[in-house]
Amino acid sequence: MSHDFLPSQLPHREEEILKLGSILAPSLRRMKCSNAFIYGKTGTGKTAVSKYVLSRLSRKSEEVGGWIKTCYVNCRVAGTEYRVTASLCSFLGLNVPFTGLSTAEVLDRFISQIKKAKAYLIIVLDEIDVLVKGYGDRLLYELTRINENLEAGRVTILGVSNDLHFKEFLDPRVLSSLSEEEVVFKPYTAGQLKDILLQRAKLAFKPGALTDSALNLCAALAASEHGDARRALDLLRVAGELAERENAERVEDYHVREAQKRIEHDRILEALSSLPLHSKAILYVLYTAEKVGEKGLTTGVLYERYLSACGRLGVEGLTSRRVGGLLSELDMLGVVDAQVVSLGRHGRTKRIRMKVPLKIVEKVFLEDPYFCSLLPPPKHKSPS
DNA sequence: CGTCCACAGGAATGACGGGCGG
DNA sequence: CCGCCCGTCATTCCTGTGGACG
Numbered sequence: 001m002s003h004d005f006l007p008s009q010l011p012h013r014e015e016e017i018l019k020l021g022s023i024l025a026p027s028l029r030r031m032k033c034s035n036a037f038i039y040g041k042t043g044t045g046k047t048a049v050s051k052y053v054l055s056r057l058s059r060k061s062e063e064v065g066g067w068i069k070t071c072y073v074n075c076r077v078a079g080t081e082y083r084v085t086a087s088l089c090s091f092l093g094l095n096v097p098f099t100g101l102s103t104a105e106v107l108d109r110f111i112s113q114i115k116k117a118k119a120y121l122i123i124v125l126d127e128i129d130v131l132v133k134g135y136g137d138r139l140l141y142e143l144t145r146i147n148e149n150l151e152a153g154r155v156t157i158l159g160v161s162n163d164l165h166f167k168e169f170l171d172p173r174v175l176s177s178l179s180e181e182e183v184v185f186k187p188y189t190a191g192q193l194k195d196i197l198l199q200r201a202k203l204a205f206k207p208g209a210l211t212d213s214a215l216n217l218c219a220a221l222a223a224s225e226h227g228d229a230r231r232a233l234d235l236l237r238v239a240g241e242l243a244e245r246e247n248a249e250r251v252e253d254y255h256v257r258e259a260q261k262r263i264e265h266d267r268i269l270e271a272l273s274s275l276p277l278h279s280k281a282i283l284y285v286l287y288t289a290e291k292v293g294e295k296g297l298t299t300g301v302l303y304e305r306y307l308s309a310c311g312r313l314g315v316e317g318l319t320s321r322r323v324g325g326l327l328s329e330l331d332m333l334g335v336v337d338a339q340v341v342s343l344g345r346h347g348r349t350k351r352i353r354m355k356v357p358l359k360i361v362e363k364v365f366l367e368d369p370y371f372c373s374l375l376p377p378p379k380h381k382s383p384s
Numbered sequence: 385c386g387t388c389c390a391c392a393g394g395a396a397t398g399a400c401g402g403g404c405g406g
Numbered sequence: 407c408c409g410c411c412c413g414t415c416a417t418t419c420c421t422g423t424g425g426a427c428g
Binding site for chain 2 (some may be wrong): 298299300320321324325328338342343344345346347348349350
């Protein structure tokens with residue numbers, strides 16, 4: 001049930017597999033392949049299909065002589081231009097130091113290794129938008145024009161992205177070269193998600209351990225999200241874990257609903273606890289107010305209390321302007337609801353209220369080394 | 385019907401830290 | 407290794423404004 005598991009069959013992606021396959025097939029006859037751009041929302045199978053096609057291709061290539069090399073790099077995991085390039089080298093059996101060289105030097109070594117091996121290279125750059133947003137399209141530009149002075153060998157690039165907008169960051173030359181072909185992954189429908197879940201459940205669950213309606217619910221919930229298969233699998237996995245923990249015979253609907261809450265809960269907790277100190281201080285003020293039933297604080301009141309909270313924390317408070325900025329960031333994150341209202345003679349301000357459950361916020365502060373001392377000690381509860 | 389409150393939120397500028405080329 | 411540049415966060419200064427109230 002884990003994210004990186006690559007099943008032997010990918011239901012409802014036959015079309016995409018065929019299309020990608022036909023783009024890459026010429027390499028088996030030592031012919032030029034088009035570069036391609038693959039996009040679709042998260043959990044639509046882009047990564048799985050790319051990896052699947054790559055592995056099929058490299059198996060096929062061994063049958064016919066093995067001149068095709070496939071590389072899969074996740075740009076977000078690799079992180080920097082340098083590490084992406086270094087990672088590409090390692091697919092050619094070329095080890096480069098993890099630091100010390102310039103990126104250009106690593107790229108040169110990479111190119112000369114291609115020449116030496118006369119390799120047909122298929123490169124998949126997953127989450128390519130992260131690389132481009134962080135470092136620009138320089139590396140992509142270099143990669144797309146390697147072919148120009150290569151008498152033996154070929155380089156084909158498949159760029160995978162879930163952000164369609166990122167094309168705007170690309171140089172027109174890079175864009176036209178990269179998007180010779182485009183493959184779009186549409187979101188899965190509820191029915192398709194069900195098939196995927198069924199296939200995985202066969203491997204992960206004992207027969208009869210999963211009710212049909214629980215499975216349908218997972219599919220329906222994920223379909224209403226983005227048609228996100230990852231979400232569907234998460235739901236099923238967490239539901240399974242919950243059922244297991246309470247020694248239930250089978251996974252039922254309520255396990256799935258519980259799993260959904262749990263996933264949401266963890267997501268919020270993660271988002272809140274990684275907030276910067278001053279944003280947390282603002283949240284703390286809102287939390288203490290709402291705890292005693294005080295809702296819809298105004299900006300002025302919030303700022304005063306924020307300053308006093310800062311005093312107790314032993315840090316200098318920020319300006320009201322900055323606090324206003326942080327507040328609208330929290331608003332955009334969906335943590336807080338801040339609406340501008342006019343109180344006539346009493347001026348214009350914001351009505352600010354919490355948009356996430358107080359319980360989760362409380363948990364954040366209890367676990368926070370800065371804030372836990374400001375809170376009353378937790379009531380005794382049996383460990384859950 | 386104009387005034388004026390209590391902010392909103394844009395623009396310019398400064399402080400700081402980290403990466404990069406020379 | 408050093409200076410430079412750039413992005414981020416914060417401050418300062420500022421203009422804009424919906425509507426209750428006199």
